[in-house]
Amino acid sequence: MPKLNFATSGKVLEVPENSNILRMSLRFDGELPNRCGGGVCGSCVCKIEEGTVDHIKVQERRKLGEEWLSKGFRLGCQAFITDEDVTISWNEEVTDEVKKRKLDHPKKKVTSTP
Template identity: 45%
Template sequence: MPTVTFQTSGKTIEIDKDTNLLRTSIRFEGSVPYKCGGGLCGTCKVRIVDGQENLSKVMKKEVARLGEEKIEQGFRLACQTFINGDVTVAWGEEDLERLNKIAQRRINAAQ
């Protein structure tokens, strides 16, 4: 079984293959921040510390929210990412209030 290590919160969890990263975090209290869970807001941005090769392909929503440069630096949206092997992820406490405001605007615009 693949193992997910949430470096920032210090949790390590065994999961089934093809499991969504954000849903795993929610279910097992991995603490990845999020607002919408659908690729609209970008608040579930994580950095892949290890195991990039064990993830699903990058989705269009990720490119739209993060940009090519962040993707190349190893960032992904947890809500759009599925796990197929061992992976370690981290996220920052970078200005969460600002990210939450942006997320709410994007969610409202999509409705």
């Protein structure tokens, strides 16, 4: 089983493959900040320090944008551990910045009906 290392809180958990980071934090008191659990508020933003997680979700692109994603940040509620150990960290300043970001809305095509 892979290990999930919460560098900020100092906790290390053995978790099943394909585990959601936020769910594991909630279940085993990893202390990752959270609020909505749906990728809207940004409270669970964390940096992947070591290891890799699954693919970036649409909701993460909308909330974090390419700038934060390119720096290794993900939303714990959207990110899943695959089959290797992962280390994450978080800090209040980044969390506050992300929480203030508005969701990027995809451009909708405007069509007129006759």
